[in-house]
Amino acid sequence: xxxxxxxxxxxxxxxxxxxxxxxxxxxxxxxxxxxxxxxxxxxxxxxxxxxxxxxxxxxxxxxxxxxxxxxxxxxxxxxxxxxxxxxxxxxxxxxxxxxxxxxxxxxxxxxxxxxxxxxxxxxxxxxxxxxxxxxxxxxxxxxxxxxxxxxxxxxxxxxxxxxxxxxxxxxxxxxxxxxxxxxxxxxxxxxxxxxxxxxxxxxxxxxxxxxxxxxxxxxxxxxxxxxxxxxxxxxxxxxxxxxxxxxxxxxxxxxxxxxxxxxxxxxxxxxxxxxxxxxxxxxxxxxxxxxxxxxxxxxxxxxx
DNA sequence: TAGCAGGAAAATC
DNA sequence: GATTTTCCTGCT
Numbered sequence: 155x156x157x158x159x160x161x162x163x164x165x166x167x168x169x170x171x172x173x174x175x176x177x178x179x180x181x182x183x184x185x186x187x188x189x190x191x192x193x194x195x196x197x198x199x200x201x202x203x204x205x206x207x208x209x210x211x212x213x214x215x216x217x218x219x220x221x222x223x224x225x226x227x228x229x230x231x232x233x234x235x236x237x238x239x240x241x242x243x244x245x246x247x248x249x250x251x252x253x254x255x256x257x258x259x260x261x262x263x264x265x266x267x268x269x270x271x272x273x274x275x276x277x278x279x280x281x282x283x284x285x286x287x288x289x290x291x292x293x294x295x296x297x298x299x300x301x302x303x304x305x306x307x308x309x310x311x312x313x314x315x316x317x318x319x320x321x322x323x324x325x326x327x328x329x330x331x332x333x334x335x336x337x338x339x340x341x342x343x344x345x346x347x348x349x350x351x352x353x354x355x356x357x358x359x360x361x362x363x364x365x366x367x368x369x370x371x372x373x374x375x376x377x378x379x380x381x382x383x384x385x386x387x388x389x390x391x392x393x394x395x396x397x398x399x400x401x402x403x404x405x406x407x408x409x410x411x412x413x414x415x416x417x418x419x420x421x422x423x424x425x426x427x428x429x430x431x432x433x434x435x436x437x438x439x440x441x442x443x444x445x446x447x448x449x450x451x452x453x454x455x456x457x458x
Numbered sequence: 459t460a461g462c463a464g465g466a467a468a469a470t471c
Numbered sequence: 472g473a474t475t476t477t478c479c480t481g482c483t
Contacts, residue, residue: 174478269479275467276478321465326480370480391478421479423459450478 157215159204164228166250167199173447174273175254175380177264177280178301189284190221191257192300194293209293223252231385235441240401244452253447254380258341259334260301261381262366265373266330267323282318283307283327307331326368333365341382349384371427379443388434388442390427392420397453398430405433 171179171186179188185198185205193210197218206218219225228250236242267279280301287306288299308331315324333339344352356374358365369377372391378384390398398405399414406414410426413419422430438445 265478268477270464270477271466271479272468272477278467316465319466321467322463322480323465364481368480372479376478389478392476393478419460424480425459454478 155211155214156205156207159206159215159218159224161199161202161204161224163224163226164250165199165204165222165224165252166248167197167204167222169248169251169451170222170254173248173251173451175447176256177273177277178284189291189298189300191217192289193291194296194298209291221255223255226252228252231441231444235438235445237438240452241438241445241448244448247455248448248451251447251451253385253444255383256381257301258344258377258381259304262330262334262341262369262373262377263301263304263307263327265376266326266366266368267320268373268376269323269368279318279320279323283315283320286314286318304331304334308335323368329367330369338365344378344382349378349386352382352384353378353387371424371431375431379446385441385443386435386439388431388438388446390422390430390434390446391450393450393453393457394446395420395422396457397449398434402434402437405437406430 167186171188176188178190179186182196185196187194187196189195191210191212193208193213195206195208195213198205204218208214232245236245263283264276264280267283268276271279284299284301287302287310289302290297290299307327310328310331312324312328315327320327334341339355344355347355353371353374356366356369356377357371372389375387375389379387379389395414399411403411403415407426407429410422410430435442
């Protein structure tokens, strides 16, 4: 179906889709093509409107508005977190970038694959998993595949997953799928829980065994921010660590500040991650996650 | 708490 | 063409 979403609020489709939140969108001509909720959708930004064409009646005006969070007052959010010159510059540069509301299971499954990989590679892995295990769907004469359900992936064999190029991530993906399929982790309950509570569940250990293997604080924060609406979540990856070391050293404990200044060991221990995360949150406030997304873009751009 | 392995592909030299 | 890096976590 074809439809147009009028934009009465700032939005940059390009910055949003290039900001590393999503792995199933590709540039196509003047616009973008994505596979969302198991169906294909084309979106093109034309001034103050989004021209859309989708392969499912479920992907309609309301869906797109909700997916890109166009119902939220972005200027209000940006104003509340514009606490210093560095973030203000990033906001000016990438104005219109928004966080999205993606499917929590797809988000979790995708970010489990994101360790020690760059974005092109993550996209390739996600795509391979979908092609092999996801339900097929048609769009404009071509066949595409949905992100597979946790039930299906929990039944996949580790060696089959490895054959898709997932490497050591293969057993993690199966384990996480199993925990979700068996209801040990209930993603659907989390939108109503607090950030702290839902993060605790994602990182829980029972009798020394992790509920979700391959999910540490960074991956958990990505899922909480990109799919569960926890806007105070602040995922800290290598790019953000570099940015903090360069532009926000005063938010770091002294030993860590020294270490990062020497450009040694960019990886934070779990304790360091917690401290930095809290320190950042108290600086940027309840929309720290938005700040993270703008800083991530700025950090990558600086690196060229 | 620190250090290292993990697998493969992209980025860089 | 070899080496380093890559939106990191788990184990010892």
